[in-house]
Amino acid sequence: MMRFIRSAWVIARRDFSATVLSKTFIFFLLAPLFPLLFGGVFSSISARVAAQNQRPVVAVIGSRADFQKLNAARGQLADTLGDDHLLRLIGYSPEPNLAAQQQRLLASRAPPVRAVLSGPLDHPQLVGGGDPGTVGQLRLLISNALAGSVSKEPDLPIRDVGPSSGALSSDRTDTAQIAQTILFILTLMLSTMVLSQLIEEKSNKVIEVIAAAIPIDAMFVGKLFAMLSASVLALIVWMTSGALLIQLVKHGGVQTLPVPAVGWPVFLTLSVIYFAMNYLLFGAAFLIIGAQASTAREVQTMSLPATFAQVLLFGFAATSIGNPNSLSGIAAALFPLSSPMAMLARAAQEPELWPHLAGIVWQAIWIAIILKLGAQLFRKTVLKSGPKIPWWRFGRA
């Protein structure tokens, strides 16, 4: 056993340093940051532009008192609906020539006045671009301004009892969905790389040297963990450099997500474990499929079906969201390749911890099974080894 681990370690060390210390790895690290960076820059620019554009300005000509009432009514609405959605009001004292003043204000570009409101509040008059949104808002503001002078806001006592169960479970579904999607995307991005892991050894014949020295299983394990470590390294880089960006772009960030059923610390720990499990499961499967390929072209051809298989399994795992104890939810948790995704969703929704222990053990067993079968398949088809075994006895040899 010690020799097995040491052999796997020799392979893992070589693969890890060959991957991480290559120049291309820098591009690998930078690649996902580009869309994030551009996305962040453009969305913040467009948000600012939108904020300036979307609020039409209405000039109000009238007494100071009227304008204050109108502005108070606007303030009240802004508290409920958000300032971004309301008209901007600018007050002007009336001039002797009303028509000339109206014309001048409408022609002015700073600020770009859309319409001019004039007259007392109980006899208002609007000149200029009267689109339905602007007119509607003005009507509401005027009636509130008039009403505000006579009545107070009704009193609504609030007793806080925490979020209702209905709201919480539907919110937790969001957490489950987001966590599952992130897990899926990360595995999708990272695990198809494993397909080509053996091409190098096969094309430059190092495989012969390795196969003569260590068991094939140890080589597979070494390669898989090397890629997992490289992926985790990349994730750490992406997360630290991405966290700032996310904080900039997203207002509430992660804090707005509801607490998962098992609590944040356990949930995050489980996320890491299930990412590793998901990666190892898909990676083991892909490593073995890819090991059969002898050229880079074959690997490329294989990668599309491999991606679709992952999407399919993601869809299967997604059925567990909302009701992890349904038949399909349990099936998704039991089927090895969808198990980590389904179990992570469960962690967001259900508080029990023991199913996770069972799930992790179950997944680890399957990683071992896939690698064991893969090593046999490799010895048989690639190294052309062993006595003839009928396929129905394949697993027992």
Next chain:
Amino acid sequence: MYAVEAIDLVKDFGETRAVDGVSLRVPAGSIFGLLGPNGAGKTTTLRMLLGIIDPSSGTRLVLGRERPLEAAPEIGYLPEERGLYPAMHARDAIAFMGALRGLPLAEGRRRADALLAEHNLGDWARKSIRTLSKGMAQTVQLLGTIVHKPRLIVLDEPFSGLDAINQARLEEMIRREARAGVTVIFSTHVIAHAERLCEEIAIIAKGKVAFDGGVDEARSRLRPIVRLRTRASEGPWLDAIPANARREGGEFVFELPEGGPEPLLKALIDGGAGIETLAIERPGLHDAFVAIAGAKAAEAMAQEKPQ
């Protein structure tokens, strides 16, 4: 005491039988040659002995173990198709091969530097394999094969692709290792190497062992060869020459008859053959090979020689 014992190894690839019941015994500390044309089953036999592939039937015992991989730390193997990671530095490649066989990496690097310096490749220790010439890369791989000081070295066609100087160096290395008590098994289709190096050989043809034993023993299976050139072309002395003699450019070539040289000489002189040249040669391994493996196998070997 045998370093390697194989009993009745059989290997089928699909419908074709590549190795058909090979049995070998390699004494510990000897240099053992595996001779035969390409496709005879040499590489497949070696791969079975090393545990890269499992035989379809038959057993093997390598350094006393039934599973050769368990003995891996004590074995060094140079495959026929050489392979190194092109991006690795020469010293790292050697250390990596050692590490695969259980040698700690730091120690592997230290020994790699020493070995490279010994072979005048010290300047290349920190250059990537990609930049090395083919011959240098082969030397690097050979050093990687012995860096962990194995007790058994298996070399598959080690001489192919090497120039004369490097072939001589390799022969010297094999002898040096054998003197230190290491068992060396190598395969070749060039008989001269086996003749110079080996104490024991096995001749493999069509997946079977056609001969197994000492080089002298292989030779002694044949009678000495007589090469004769005469001035006369006709005469009663012709009766003394065996019927199966070949004519090679005016020379008679035939096996020395049972009676020995004396009756032959007497008949030639009495018959007035006019002996121009006469040579009685001990048969070479090549002749033995022809006799043992058959003319066809020998022809196949000859065709591969340009390599």
